Amino acid sequence: MGTTAMARRRRLLLLALALALAAHRAAARFVVEKNSLRVTSPAALRGVYECAIGNFGMPQYGGTMHGVVVYPKADAKACRPFDDSGLSFKPKPGGLPVFLLVDRGDCYFTTKGWNAQNAGAAGVLVADDKVEPLITMDSPESSGTEHIENITIPSALVTKRFGDDLRKALQNGEMVNVLLDWRESLPHPDERVEYEFWTNSNDECGAKCDMQMNFVRSFRGIAQALEKRGYTQFTPHYITWYCPEAFILSKQCKSQCINHGRYCAPDPEQDFSIGYDGKDVVVQNLIQICVFRVANETRRPWMWWDYVHDFAVRCPMKEKKYTRECAHGVINSLGLDIEKINKCVGDPDADKENPVLKAEQDAQIGHGSRGDVTILPTLVVNNRQYRGKLEKRSVLKAVCSGFEETTEPDVCLREDIETNECLENNGGCWLDKATNVSACKDTFRGRVCECPIVNGVKFIGDGYSHCEASGLGRCQINNGAAGMRLGTGRLSLPAHLEQKTNSGTLQNQEAKGCKCPSGFKGDGVNSCEDVDECKEKLFCQCKDCACENTWGSYECSCGGSNLLYIREHDTCISKQSNSSLGWGFLWVIFFGLALAGAGAYAVYKYRLRSYMDSEIRAIMAQYMPLESQEMPNQHRSVVPVDHADI
Numbered sequence: 213m214g215t216t217a218m219a220r221r222r223r224l225l226l227l228a229l230a231l232a233l234a235a236h237r238a239a240a241r242f243v244v245e246k247n248s249l250r251v252t253s254p255a256a257l258r259g260v261y262e263c264a265i266g267n268f269g270m271p272q273y274g275g276t277m278h279g280v281v282v283y284p285k286a287d288a289k290a291c292r293p294f295d296d297s298g299l300s301f302k303p304k305p306g307g308l309p310v311f312l313l314v315d316r317g318d319c320y321f322t323t324k325g326w327n328a329q330n331a332g333a334a335g336v337l338v339a340d341d342k343v344e345p346l347i348t349m350d351s352p353e354s355s356g357t358e359h360i361e362n363i364t365i366p367s368a369l370v371t372k373r374f375g376d377d378l379r380k381a382l383q384n385g386e387m388v389n390v391l392l393d394w395r396e397s398l399p400h401p402d403e404r405v406e407y408e409f410w411t412n413s414n415d416e417c418g419a420k421c422d423m424q425m426n427f428v429r430s431f432r433g434i435a436q437a438l439e440k441r442g443y444t445q446f447t448p449h450y451i452t453w454y455c456p457e458a459f460i461l462s463k464q465c466k467s468q469c470i471n472h473g474r475y476c477a478p479d480p481e482q483d484f485s486i487g488y489d490g491k492d493v494v495v496q497n498l499i500q501i502c503v504f505r506v507a508n509e510t511r512r513p514w515m516w517w518d519y520v521h522d523f524a525v526r527c528p529m530k531e532k533k534y535t536r537e538c539a540h541g542v543i544n545s546l547g548l549d550i551e552k553i554n555k556c557v558g559d560p561d562a563d564k565e566n567p568v569l570k571a572e573q574d575a576q577i578g579h580g581s582r583g584d585v586t587i588l589p590t591l592v593v594n595n596r597q598y599r600g601k602l603e604k605r606s607v608l609k610a611v612c613s614g615f616e617e618t619t620e621p622d623v624c625l626r627e628d629i630e631t632n633e634c635l636e637n638n639g640g641c642w643l644d645k646a647t648n649v650s651a652c653k654d655t656f657r658g659r660v661c662e663c664p665i666v667n668g669v670k671f672i673g674d675g676y677s678h679c680e681a682s683g684l685g686r687c688q689i690n691n692g693a694a695g696m697r698l699g700t701g702r703l704s705l706p707a708h709l710e711q712k713t714n715s716g717t718l719q720n721q722e723a724k725g726c727k728c729p730s731g732f733k734g735d736g737v738n739s740c741e742d743v744d745e746c747k748e749k750l751f752c753q754c755k756d757c758a759c760e761n762t763w764g765s766y767e768c769s770c771g772g773s774n775l776l777y778i779r780e781h782d783t784c785i786s787k788q789s790n791s792s793l794g795w796g797f798l799w800v801i802f803f804g805l806a807l808a809g810a811g812a813y814a815v816y817k818y819r820l821r822s823y824m825d826s827e828i829r830a831i832m833a834q835y836m837p838l839e840s841q842e843m844p845n846q847h848r849s850v851v852p853v854d855h856a857d858i
């Protein structure tokens with residue numbers, strides 16, 4: 213075939229695809245994702261302005277950046293390296309970072325970003341050159357832009373009017389202080405983040421394919437951990453096009469589409485005569501969706517990351533392994549159900565719809581806050597398109613900024629991706645210097661001042677100027693200088709129980725005192741621990757007596773069936789009065805006296821004990837499961853109130 217024929221064919225193909233895309237784009241809706249920019253000085257400009265997040269560089273999702281705006285004296289469009297004009301925007305030590313304001317036009321946005329970064333700027337603000345709504349600055353598709361991958365500063369487009377105002381203020385010699393703010397760039401409604409990755413199995417598309425693969429490789433571990441722990445719900449997606457009706461029987465559509473022109477992908481090499489065809493890509497994409505679906509059915513959706521990673525390693529196009537057989541090998545190694553996957557893939561040659569790919573095409577169209585997906589790869593977080601470089605740290609920031617305050621996973625709070633605002637001045641929150649209990653809670657989007665819960669004790673207050681321990685167990689904290697024994701796992705009884713009983717008539721102790729109940733020892737502040745009466749030889753030391761320690765008390769039984777243990781006197785007596793008349797006689801008198809003397813008192817104590825019993829059991833139940841669930845009000849000798857007053 214002649215080259216002209218080939219060229220004609222290529223043109224026809226491009227036309228065909230263009231048509232398919234145009235048809236799709238008739239209702240296309242692209243959403244410009246924004247962040248806000250707050251000018252803090254000069255006063256005349258003070259206020260909050262919107263700017264559009266560039267689709268390159270690293271926006272600081274969930275974060276903020278302070279800086280001063282500088283407008284270059286030369287090369288205001290930043291199309292040439294600033295080295296040439298001897299300009300540097302590195303801040304002096306202790307100085308604020310510089311956001312370089314540059315004019316739109318003459319070169320790629322990415323070139324401006326790259327030049328600004330190399331000159332030491334911390335961010336780049338591009339001023340639009342015409343009055344129009346904000347647009348998204350994208351990275352170019354063409355070559356000669358290798359540095360795109362290396363841009364790490366954030367970029368934003370500002371309106372022409374705001375750009376003019378900034379320039380004017382700077383030319384008047386004013387210092388312009390701004391705060392770039394990405395905290396509200398993504399919605400963060402709840403404790404789970406839903407995100408989608410629109411990708412492609414094609415591995416021969418140059419820089420973009422390499423970037424996707426690098427991203428999958430580096431993000432896989434985090435993605436899987438988040439998914440396994442239920443923090444995220446991830447869904448992969450694939451874009452397909454369709455062949456316009458008139459071309460379905462053309463060679464082009466036959467080589468690029470499956471299911472009779474319904475689902476197409478561009479030829480990887482853009483040449484039909486060599487290598488793999490578009491339809492091979494569609495089939496592999498379809499297998500990847502099916503892998504996800506089948507894995508998701510068995511509640512292991514994260515297997516997709518393993519599959520995609522392994523497939524790229526084991527079945528690359530350049531080794532001519534981009535085949536179904538190779539894909540099956542990977543599926544088998546991962547232990548996925550190949551029958552189910554084949555069923556999901558269906559017959560690519562059949563003249564009928566594939567429900568899975570149909571769903572993908574429908575999903576491409578934007579809904580709610582999300583615009584249409586037209587760029588590959590695209591990441592969607594909480595139904596909003598992510599803008600910026602597809603890179604682990606940057607994407608993780610975006611995912612983390614999608615969690616409701618204080619619900620983000622630990623990985624979001626690691627030093628390398630966030631700053632802990634609580635470290636400085638305790639974030640301006642309440643702090644008890646004596647006990648180091650703080651109301652400052654670091655979250656991904658900044659700190660919150662919230663009275664804490666320490667060791668099960670809830671503090672209440674405004675979180676800024678005061679917090680106070682409340683409820684059960686507050687004695688542990690109120691009186692304790694070193695009151696925090698976090699996570700020791702030791703069973704401890706909140707000492708306010710004693711306080712409650714003592715606030716009665718019994719001993720008239722001051723209510724402020726925190727003291728352990730009878731049968732327990734400790735300072736009544738940090739903890740109260742059971743006294744082992746047997747081991748400490750406090751009671752039940754009679755000959756032949758069997759002593760058994762219980763929680764808060766002890767049990768004692770006398771040797772011999774006709775002996776009875778008398779707890780009050782820690783001694784054994786015979787049940788048969790005649791076996792030891794003298795003793796028995798003595799005891800009868802003694803008992804009479806004791807009964808008479810302790811009559812009303814015993815009634816009081818009985819009630820008190822019942823009350824304490826139920827209280828203690830309620831507390832205990834918080835610490836450990838109780839083996840038996842007796843009625844808490846039943847009188848048992850768990851709490852030895854009896855011997856406390858002897």
Ligand SMILES: *[C@@H]1O[C@H](CO)[C@@H](O)[C@H](O)[C@H]1NC(C)=O
Binds near residue numbers: 358359361362
């Ligand atoms: C971009 O970064 C990579 C690795 O960090 C480096 O090898 C490469 O030379 C950089 N490219 C440019 C244009 O600086």
Ligand SMILES: *[C@@H]1O[C@H](CO)[C@@H](O)[C@H](O)[C@H]1NC(C)=O
Binds near residue numbers: 447509513
């Ligand atoms: C994956 O599974 C979850 C829960 O089982 C379900 O809510 C979700 O819709 C599934 N996703 C897909 C794409 O099937």
Ligand SMILES: *[C@@H]1O[C@H](CO)[C@@H](O)[C@H](O)[C@H]1NC(C)=O
Binds near residue numbers: 648
């Ligand atoms: C209080 O806690 C902070 C953070 O955990 C720690 O850095 C500091 O040394 C503690 N101060 C005291 C007095 O324990």
